[in-house]
Amino acid sequence: MDKNRKVHQFKNPVLNWIEFRLPIISYFKKEYGDYPMPKNCNYFWSFGALATITLITMIVSGIFLAMNYTPHTDMAFDSVERIMRDVNYGWLMRYIHSNGASFFFIIVYIHIVRAMYFGSYKYPRELNWILGVFIFLLMMATSFLGYTLPWGQMSYWGATVITNLFSAIPIIGEGLKTWLLGDYNVGNATLNRFFALHYVLPFVIFGVVALHVAAVHVHGSNNPDGIEIKSNKDSVNFFPYMLIKDTVAMCAFGVAISAVIFFGPNLMSEVDNYIPADPLVTPAHIVPNWYLAPFYAILRAVPDKLGGVLLMFGAIAILFVLPWLDRSKVRSCNYRPMYKWFMMGFFVNFFALGYVGMLPAEGLYLLIARVGLLYYFGFFFIITPFVGWIEKPSKLPLSISDVYAKNIMPNIGAGEAGMPSPAMQKDTNL
Amino acid sequence: MAKKPKKNKRRDFLQLSTVTLGAVGTAAFIWPFLKSMSPAEDTLAAGSTEVDISAIEEGQSITIKWRGKPVFIKKRTKEEIDAAKMVQASDLRDPQDDSDRVQKEEWLVLVGVCTHLGCVPLGQKVSDMKGEYDGWYCPCHGSHYDTSGRIRKGPAPKNLDIPPYAFLNDNTIKIG
Numbered sequence: 038m039d040k041n042r043k044v045h046q047f048k049n050p051v052l053n054w055i056e057f058r059l060p061i062i063s064y065f066k067k068e069y070g071d072y073p074m075p076k077n078c079n080y081f082w083s084f085g086a087l088a089t090i091t092l093i094t095m096i097v098s099g100i101f102l103a104m105n106y107t108p109h110t111d112m113a114f115d116s117v118e119r120i121m122r123d124v125n126y127g128w129l130m131r132y133i134h135s136n137g138a139s140f141f142f143i144i145v146y147i148h149i150v151r152a153m154y155f156g157s158y159k160y161p162r163e164l165n166w167i168l169g170v171f172i173f174l175l176m177m178a179t180s181f182l183g184y185t186l187p188w189g190q191m192s193y194w195g196a197t198v199i200t201n202l203f204s205a206i207p208i209i210g211e212g213l214k215t216w217l218l219g220d221y222n223v224g225n226a227t228l229n230r231f232f233a234l235h236y237v238l239p240f241v242i243f244g245v246v247a248l249h250v251a252a253v254h255v256h257g258s259n260n261p262d263g264i265e266i267k268s269n270k271d272s273v274n275f276f277p278y279m280l281i282k283d284t285v286a287m288c289a290f291g292v293a294i295s296a297v298i299f300f301g302p303n304l305m306s307e308v309d310n311y312i313p314a315d316p317l318v319t320p321a322h323i324v325p326n327w328y329l330a331p332f333y334a335i336l337r338a339v340p341d342k343l344g345g346v347l348l349m350f351g352a353i354a355i356l357f358v359l360p361w362l363d364r365s366k367v368r369s370c371n372y373r374p375m376y377k378w379f380m381m382g383f384f385v386n387f388f389a390l391g392y393v394g395m396l397p398a399e400g401l402y403l404l405i406a407r408v409g410l411l412y413y414f415g416f417f418f419i420i421t422p423f424v425g426w427i428e429k430p431s432k433l434p435l436s437i438s439d440v441y442a443k444n445i446m447p448n449i450g451a452g453e454a455g456m457p458s459p460a461m462q463k464d465t466n467l
Numbered sequence: 468m469a470k471k472p473k474k475n476k477r478r479d480f481l482q483l484s485t486v487t488l489g490a491v492g493t494a495a496f497i498w499p500f501l502k503s504m505s506p507a508e509d510t511l512a513a514g515s516t517e518v519d520i521s522a523i524e525e526g527q528s529i530t531i532k533w534r535g536k537p538v539f540i541k542k543r544t545k546e547e548i549d550a551a552k553m554v555q556a557s558d559l560r561d562p563q564d565d566s567d568r569v570q571k572e573e574w575l576v577l578v579g580v581c582t583h584l585g586c587v588p589l590g591q592k593v594s595d596m597k598g599e600y601d602g603w604y605c606p607c608h609g610s611h612y613d614t615s616g617r618i619r620k621g622p623a624p625k626n627l628d629i630p631p632y633a634f635l636n637d638n639t640i641k642i643g
Binding site: 097101127 | 499500502503504505507508509510
């Protein structure tokens with residue numbers, strides 16, 4: 038025990054009592070009060086906070102749904118309908134939860150796009166990126182498990198198709214699939230374990246999110262210019278500046294999600310899931326949830342069972358090594374004139390993959406999926422490593438406050454190799 | 468108090484109104500969650516039961532289930548009615564006249580849950596112990612109830628509850 042530990046002193050004796058035994062108050066003050074945020078962070082930097090809020094909303098609404106849900110093949114569908122019709126505000130809980138899942142993915146996709154475009158995954162934040170990809174993986178697993186629970190046609194056949202992916206593995210595949218299902222088919226054993234796992238995984242996600250946040254707080258947030266904070270002129274305190282900014286983003290998000298929950302609650306769901314599961318009849322067209330569609334498109338683009346499965350999982354696994362594929366030292370695509378366009382192309386391509394993933398895999402759609410697949414992997418394996426080599430990045434500003442100096446008085450900044458004028462170095466915004 | 472500069476007043480107002488709006492919004496968000504835990508519509512719909520009482524003989528008592536709890540319906544004998552009426556309400560732990568506990572003298576309708584800790588008292592069957600007052604006797608902690616279901620002896624604080632009920636006709640009671 039460190040006898041020389043300096044204990045923070047507060048005015049409130051109760052706080053002092055707690056602080057002496059568990060320095061949690063000074064921790065929160067440091068990490069969420071005085072924590073320096075780059076002052077040029079735009080609204081893209083609010084999506085981490087939004088994702089956390091959404092996760093909490095999903096956990097809370099999920100717990101309340103679980104109070105009325107029955108994980109049994111004979112009763113699951115009816116118990117969901119009972120939630121919709123008889124349970125007080127049950128329809129609201131369920132629409133918050135089902136649309137919350139979609140919005141969670143919208144937010145996380147924007148969060149990932151932000152991290153990729155502004156190079157947040159690069160040194161020294163690689164581990165942070167890896168933890169983020171883990172969260173993304175866990176989210177996909179959780180949403181898939183949850184989609185099975187209403188026990189409609191899409192639930193049943195979605196679960197059947199996805200668990201059959203494992204049967205593609207040579208030799209052990211069939212046995213592994215049976216073990217995962219606890220039956221030879223998707224049945225009551227499967228539903229029960231899917232419910233148990235769907236309940237517990239969000240708490241695992243919450244734990245990884247805690248690590249993810251702790252990791253970003255070590256080196257601080259990246260920013261649109263991709264340069265580190267050099268002095269306190271470059272930053273503002275998290276409280277109140279970023280908290281208020283995040284609150285504004287949260288209000289906008291609240292309006293958006295409420296609009297969908299109250300005026301179009303089934304916009305992002307498949308009508309076939311309102312038909313009870315029937316193991317003898319497959320729906321004419323099985324559609325994954327939109328947020329999994331890009332990966333589904335990759336699966337179907339490959340005319341080989343094992344190959345498709347490997348490429349689909351590979352498409353996610355490749356994200357883990359992105360920090361080492363990108364050789365460029367420049368983080369932000371704002372300063373990478375070539376890579377910027379390839380990056381935009383990647384986003385468009387991902388969107389296109391998602392679009393064709395929702396449509397039948399034939400004709401033009403299949404062709405688009407195959408071209409999209411090539412670009413997806415080409416982007417990571419060829420474009421990302423080599424563009425860093427041949428590209429000449431634009432000149433980076435010397436510091437974050439320098440960016441503002443340039444914006445306000447372009448002549449001074451440009452003329453003196455990025456040195457801000459003495460007048461601009463004064464801290465004018467506080 | 469010294470007059471604050473105008474600028475601070477404005478800031479105070481903004482801060483207060485933001486926090487208030489946030490608190491109201493949070494409360495409005497929490498309400499549906501709390502409300503979802505109270506009985507659902509189908510549970511409430513199951514909250515009333517109609518019972519055919521034409522087959523019950525004098526002195527006989529039946530038990531039916533209402534909201535998951537046992538309800539005793541007893542057709543009392545003349546002696547039992549008289550015994551219940553003779554008692555002075557003021558002598559009782561939970562003072563109540565017999566006439567306040569029945570709609571028709573011969574029909575006694577009770578929630579069969581001991582008011583002590585929720586056990587089901589004995590006394591429905593002929594062979595059951597009926598306690599010292601010839602009504603009901605709770606085997607858990609020894610509470611004695613009389614022929615009006617009133618607590619006479621033992622730890623229970625109150626008389627057996629009377630559920631809301633109505634005679635739809637001479638042969639049918641609607642409970643709930």
